[in-house]
Amino acid sequence: MAKKNAFYAQSGGVTAVINASACAVIETARKHKDKIGKVYAGRNGIIGALTEDLIDTGKDSAKAIAALRNTPSGAFGSCRFKLKGLEENKLQYERLIEVFKAHNIGYFFYNGGGDSADTCLKVSQISDKMGYPIQAIHIPKTVDNDLPITDCCPGFGSVAKYVAVSVREASFDVASMCKTSTKVFVVEVMGRHAGWIAAAGGLASDKGCELPIVILFPEIAFNKEKFLAQVDATVKKHGYCSVVVSEGVKGEDGKFLSDQGLRDAFGHAQLGGVAPVVANMVKDALGYKFHWAVADYLQRAARHIASKTDVEQAYALGKSAVELALKGENAIMPAIVRVSEKPYKWKIGVAQLKNVANVEKMMPRDFISKDGFGITEKCRTYLAPLIKGEDYPPYKDGLPQYVRLKNVAVPKKLGEFKI
Amino acid sequence: MAKKNAFYAQSGGVTAVINASACAVIETARKHKDKIGKVYAGRNGIIGALTEDLIDTGKDSAKAIAALRNTPSGAFGSCRFKLKGLEENKLQYERLIEVFKAHNIGYFFYNGGGDSADTCLKVSQISDKMGYPIQAIHIPKTVDNDLPITDCCPGFGSVAKYVAVSVREASFDVASMCKTSTKVFVVEVMGRHAGWIAAAGGLASDKGCELPIVILFPEIAFNKEKFLAQVDATVKKHGYCSVVVSEGVKGEDGKFLSDQGLRDAFGHAQLGGVAPVVANMVKDALGYKFHWAVADYLQRAARHIASKTDVEQAYALGKSAVELALKGENAIMPAIVRVSEKPYKWKIGVAQLKNVANVEKMMPRDFISKDGFGITEKCRTYLAPLIKGEDYPPYKDGLPQYVRLKNVAVPKKLGEFKI
Numbered sequence: 064m065a066k067k068n069a070f071y072a073q074s075g076g077v078t079a080v081i082n083a084s085a086c087a088v089i090e091t092a093r094k095h096k097d098k099i100g101k102v103y104a105g106r107n108g109i110i111g112a113l114t115e116d117l118i119d120t121g122k123d124s125a126k127a128i129a130a131l132r133n134t135p136s137g138a139f140g141s142c143r144f145k146l147k148g149l150e151e152n153k154l155q156y157e158r159l160i161e162v163f164k165a166h167n168i169g170y171f172f173y174n175g176g177g178d179s180a181d182t183c184l185k186v187s188q189i190s191d192k193m194g195y196p197i198q199a200i201h202i203p204k205t206v207d208n209d210l211p212i213t214d215c216c217p218g219f220g221s222v223a224k225y226v227a228v229s230v231r232e233a234s235f236d237v238a239s240m241c242k243t244s245t246k247v248f249v250v251e252v253m254g255r256h257a258g259w260i261a262a263a264g265g266l267a268s269d270k271g272c273e274l275p276i277v278i279l280f281p282e283i284a285f286n287k288e289k290f291l292a293q294v295d296a297t298v299k300k301h302g303y304c305s306v307v308v309s310e311g312v313k314g315e316d317g318k319f320l321s322d323q324g325l326r327d328a329f330g331h332a333q334l335g336g337v338a339p340v341v342a343n344m345v346k347d348a349l350g351y352k353f354h355w356a357v358a359d360y361l362q363r364a365a366r367h368i369a370s371k372t373d374v375e376q377a378y379a380l381g382k383s384a385v386e387l388a389l390k391g392e393n394a395i396m397p398a399i400v401r402v403s404e405k406p407y408k409w410k411i412g413v414a415q416l417k418n419v420a421n422v423e424k425m426m427p428r429d430f431i432s433k434d435g436f437g438i439t440e441k442c443r444t445y446l447a448p449l450i451k452g453e454d455y456p457p458y459k460d461g462l463p464q465y466v467r468l469k470n471v472a473v474p475k476k477l478g479e480f481k482i
Numbered sequence: 483m484a485k486k487n488a489f490y491a492q493s494g495g496v497t498a499v500i501n502a503s504a505c506a507v508i509e510t511a512r513k514h515k516d517k518i519g520k521v522y523a524g525r526n527g528i529i530g531a532l533t534e535d536l537i538d539t540g541k542d543s544a545k546a547i548a549a550l551r552n553t554p555s556g557a558f559g560s561c562r563f564k565l566k567g568l569e570e571n572k573l574q575y576e577r578l579i580e581v582f583k584a585h586n587i588g589y590f591f592y593n594g595g596g597d598s599a600d601t602c603l604k605v606s607q608i609s610d611k612m613g614y615p616i617q618a619i620h621i622p623k624t625v626d627n628d629l630p631i632t633d634c635c636p637g638f639g640s641v642a643k644y645v646a647v648s649v650r651e652a653s654f655d656v657a658s659m660c661k662t663s664t665k666v667f668v669v670e671v672m673g674r675h676a677g678w679i680a681a682a683g684g685l686a687s688d689k690g691c692e693l694p695i696v697i698l699f700p701e702i703a704f705n706k707e708k709f710l711a712q713v714d715a716t717v718k719k720h721g722y723c724s725v726v727v728s729e730g731v732k733g734e735d736g737k738f739l740s741d742q743g744l745r746d747a748f749g750h751a752q753l754g755g756v757a758p759v760v761a762n763m764v765k766d767a768l769g770y771k772f773h774w775a776v777a778d779y780l781q782r783a784a785r786h787i788a789s790k791t792d793v794e795q796a797y798a799l800g801k802s803a804v805e806l807a808l809k810g811e812n813a814i815m816p817a818i819v820r821v822s823e824k825p826y827k828w829k830i831g832v833a834q835l836k837n838v839a840n841v842e843k844m845m846p847r848d849f850i851s852k853d854g855f856g857i858t859e860k861c862r863t864y865l866a867p868l869i870k871g872e873d874y875p876p877y878k879d880g881l882p883q884y885v886r887l888k889n890v891a892v893p894k895k896l897g898e899f900k901i
Binding site: 073076077079107108110134135136137138140141142143144224227228229231232233235236237238239240242243244245248250266267269271272335336338339354355356357358359360361363364365366367368370372447450451452453455458459460461462463464465467 | 492495496498526527529553554555556557559560561562563643646647648650651652654655656657658659661662663664667669685686688690691754755757758773774775776777778779780782783784785786787789791866869870871872874877878879880881882883884886
C-alpha cells in the first residue's frame with residue numbers, strides 16, 4: 064500500500080489567496096497520481112479531521128479547482144481551533160492519527176499561521192511516537208505577515224495592496240473636500256500585534272504621488288499629545304491628513320485604544336473599533352471635520368485587488384509543499400526567500416517547523432520612522448514588491464466569479480469523536 | 483466677441499467618476515476651439531467662482547486631461563457650499579455674474595447633485611435678469627442616485643459595484659469562518675436619505691451565487707425584534723449572515739440609529755457609525771460572534787473597481803453638456819435615458835433644470851422586498867446593468883496611477899469678495 068492519500072486543511076483567518084495555495088496542492092497532487100492517491104480536505108479545518116468530516120476534492124472538476132486560484136476565503140471552511148501541547152490534548156492528536164490511518168492518509172498539509180505551524184509540528188511528532196508515518200508540511204498563510212524565516216506570508220501582499228490603494232484613493236477624496244468639509248480621514252486596518260498592514264498604508268504616498276499620511280502602529284505606544292500635534296501640523300501644512308490606524312494600537316498603559324469603554328445610552332458596554340476613538344479625539348481637540356472607515360474583513364477578502372506577487376507566491380508554496388512531500392520531507396514549511404531587491408526576485412526555500420512554531424516576526428524598529436508616524440525607506444524597499452502586479456478574477460455581469468466547490472463528504476469509517 | 487470662455491466646477495461629495503465628466507467637458511471644449519475659448523475651473527467648486535480663484539485648465543496637457551478619466555476625487559477641489567434663494571444670496575449671485583463677465587465666461591457647467599442643480603438654475607435666472615448671457619448646464623453627479631428624471635446618476639454605479647463586490651467577498655469570508663468563529667458580518671454603506679447604495683449589496687447574491695444577506699434601508703423604519711429574528715433565522719439556516727446597513731437607517735421614532743448616544747468612559751458623547759450599533763445588538767440578543775466594517779469614503783473613492791457603465795455615462799454626460807451648450811441650450815441637464823433592458827441600452831436625453839432642482843428620487847417601495855430586508859427582481863433589473871463592466875486604471879509598481887493637475891491660477895481682475 065505504497066500510495067498514500069493526502070489531507071489538506073485551512074486554519075485561522077482566511078485570506079484573498081489561501082485558496083490559491085489549496086489550488087496548487089490539489090493540482091500538483093493530481094499530477095502525481097502514481098504517488099498520491101486522493102486529496103482529502105478537512106471541512107472547517109482541523110475540526111474536519113477530528114470529526115472525520117473529510118471532503119473528497121476528487122469530486123470537483125479540474126476547472127473548478129483551477130478557479131480556486133481566483134477565489135478568496137477558505138473553500139473548505141476554516142476554523143479557529145488551537146491544538147495545544149501533546150500531553151494536554153493527547154486524545155485529539157491520537158484521534159488525528161486514527162483518522163489518517165483509517166483513510167490511508169500519509170501526507171498532512173496544513174495551511175495557516177503560527178498556531179497551525181505548531182500543530183503541524185506536533186502531528187509529525189505524534190506520528191513518530193505512534194509509529195504511523197505522516198509527513199507533515201505546513202503551508203504559510205497569514206495577513207499579519209508575522210511568521211519567521213519566510214520573507215513574507217501569503218495573504219499579506221494582497222491586504223497590503225488593498226490598504227495602499229484604498230488610502231491613496233481616500234486621500235485624493237479628502238484632498239478634494241478639505242477646503243470646506245472633511246480635513247481628517249481615519250481608516251482602521253488589521254494587525255492586532257504587528258504593524259505590517261498599517262505600514263502598507265504608507266505605500267499610498269510615493270515619489271510620484273506624495274500624500275500626507277499619519278500611521279499609528281501597534282509597536283509604538285500611543286501618545287495622544289504627540290499624535291494630535293502631528294495631525295494638526297499635517298493639516299496646517301497640506302490642508303488635510305489621512306490617518307491609518309492599526310486595530311492593535313495600545314496606549315502607554317498597555318491597553319488597547321479600542322477598549323476605551325464605550326457605553327450606550329443605558330450604560331451598557333459597547334464594542335467599538337479604534338478608528339472612531341481616534342477620530343473623536345481629533346474632533347474634540349482640534350475641531351476638524353472628519354470621516355472614518357473600518358476595513359475589517361473587506362481588506363482580507365478583497366480578491367478583486369489582490370497582488371499578483373502574492374497570488375503567485377501562494378500558489379508556488381502550495382505546489383512546493385506537495386513536491387517537498389514527494390521528496391520525503393517532514394516537519395517543514397516551504398518559505399519565500401528574497402533573492403534580490405532590484406529587480407525583485409524570489410524563490411522557495413525550506414524552513415524547519417521547529418524554528419517556525421511559536422515565533423512571531425515583529426516589524427523592525429528601523430522600518431518605522433523616528434517620529435513613530437511613518438515608514439522608512441528600508442520598510443518601503445521591503446514592502447513595495449509585495450503589492451506588485453494585478454491579478455484580476457474573471458467577471459460576469461459586473462461581479463467577480465468565485466467558485467464554490469461541491470465539497471462532497473468522504474464516507475466515515477470511525478465512530479464519533481467529541482471535541 | 484462671439485467666442486466665450488467656459489467655467490466648470492465640481493460640487494458636493496466627490497465620486498470615483500466625477501473627473502471623467504470633467505475630462506469630457508475639457509476634451510470636448512478643446513475640440514470646439516472656434517466656439518469655446520478657455521475652460522476655467524473653479525478651485526474648490528463654486529467658491530472658486532465667488533473668490534475669483536479660477537484654474538486655467540489649458541495649462542494641462544492633453545495627456546493629463548485624458549488621465550482624469552481614470553482618476554477618482556475632484557481634480558479641482560469640490561465644496562459643500564449651498565447658494566440659497568436669489569433674494570437671500572443676491573450679492574453672491576451678482577458676484578458670480580461679475581466674475582463671469584470679467585473673464586468673458588458664457589458657459590457655466592456645474593457638476594453636482596440636487597443642490598447644485600438648483601444653483602445652476604438660479605445662475606441662469608440671474609444672468610437673464612442682469613442681462614449678461616450665461617448658458618447654465620448642470621452635469622449630474624451623486625453616489626446617492628437621488629436625482630430625478632435621469633435614469634441613474636454618475637458615481638452611483640461605481641459605489642454600487644464596490645458594495646456588491648465587497649459584500650460578495652466578505653460573505654465568502656464569513657462562510658469560511660462561521661463554524662467556530664464569526665457568524666454575522668455587518669457592513670455600513672452610504673445613503674443618508676435613500677437606500678440605493680444599500681440595495682446594491684443585494685446584487686452580491688445572484689442565481690449563480692446565492693448568499694444570505696439582510697439589508698437595512700433608510701426607507702424602512704428599523705424594527706429591532708424583526709431584524710434580530712431575521713438575522714437569527716438566517717444564521718440558523720445558512721450558518722452565517724451578512725448585514726448591509728445604510729448609514730441613514732432610522733428607528734420607528736424617526737431618529738437615526740447611529741445617533742444612539744454612545745459615551746466614552748468619562749461620559750462624553752461619541753460619534754459612532756450605525757454598523758457597531760447593529761453589531762452590538764446582534765451580540766447582546768443572539769450572542770453570535772460578529773465583525774463589522776464601515777466603508778465610508780473608501781466606497782465612493784474606489785476608482786480601482788469602478789463600473790465601466792458608470793465611467794462611460796459620466797464621460798458621455800460631460801461631453802453632451804458641452805454639445806448642448808453649443809446648440810444654445812440653457813437651464814438644462816443632460817440625463818441618462820434607459821432605452822432597453824435586455825440588452826441594456828442607454829442614450830442621453832435632456833431634462834429641464836426646473837424639473838430637477840429640489841426633487842429627490844427615493845427608492846420605490848416595490849424595489850424592496852415585502853419583509854423589508856431585501857431587494858426585488860424589479861430592483862435587480864434596474865441595478866444590474868449599472869455595475870456592468872470593469873474599467874481599470876493604469877498601475878505602476880502595484881499602485882493605480884491617478885493624475886494631479888497643475889491647477890494654475892488665472893490672474894485676478896476684480897477686488898476681493900468675502901463669502
